[in-house]
Amino acid sequence: MVQLIAPKSKPAVDNVVDLMEALRRSVRQKAAPARAAKPAKKLRKAVARLIDLLVPRHR
Known part of the structure; x- marks a missing residue:
């Protein structure tokens, strides 16, 4: 008697x-x-430079 063997399933490609x-x-x-x-x-430094130019300091 011949027995059929089911093929092994392949892993999912996902x-x-x-x-x-x-x-x-x-x-x-x-x-x-x-x-x-x-x-x-760079932006922070540019803003600091602008503030130094626009806001007068008391010396």
Whole structure:
């Protein structure tokens, strides 16, 4: 008597992770706050210079 063996099911492709893409996203997320802080620092210095020009100091 011959028994039929069902083929093993293949894992779903949905759970495969692209490691390079995950690494790129991680690096972008960590680098974004550093890039965002630089313009804020420049803006703060520009505002401080404007205040120094516009607000007279008592000497």
